[in-house]
Amino acid sequence: MASGIVKFFNSAKGFGFIAPDDGGSDVFVHVSAVERAGLDGLNEGDRVAYELEQDRRSGKLAVGELQWMGAGAPLPKAGRAGGYARSPRGSLSRSGDGRAPAGAGSGVVKWFNTQKGFGFIQPEDGGSDVFVHISAVERAGLRSLEEGQAISYDIEQDGRTGKAAATNLRVDR
Known part of the structure; x- marks a missing residue:
């Protein structure tokens, strides 16, 4: 797995970017990868590990698998009663968005x-x-x-x- 620091993540818009530790180009991360990791969002400065995969819509490389490693506090994923109940995305976000x-x-x-x-x-x-x-x-x-x-x-x-x-x-x- 590669690793990096969250450069930007907007929970309301559902995407962000990670600055890789290897110094390469910033990596796109979609909210679906964040949610699969059990989180509602990421904070700027969070340390993460990730696997890249080809995005099925754009064909570009994006984060497929994500693991939160530390730094700011993660946003724990809310429970989903019946698959539909959900706390508002970003409700725990310190960014206020x-x-x-x-x-x-x-x-x-x-x-x-x-x-x-x-x-x-x-x-x-x-x-x-x-x-x-x-x-x-x-x-x-x-x-x-x-x-x-x-x-x-x-x-x-x-x-x-x-x-x-x-x-x-x-x-x-």
């Missing part, structure tokens, strides 16, 4: 682009379209969303930008 829950809703997928990693859900109550990121889709155990697909979701408000995003997705059958 986490999200706060803002409600729930249901609607249909207006569009979703797997390559771009995001899309929008049209709420059934007729309100403004709700942003949905690929990380929320993957956490729900899905690979993508299809136009017209019925979805229930929780809404998180980004504490930094104030924008709403869908999380804890559930496919309505």
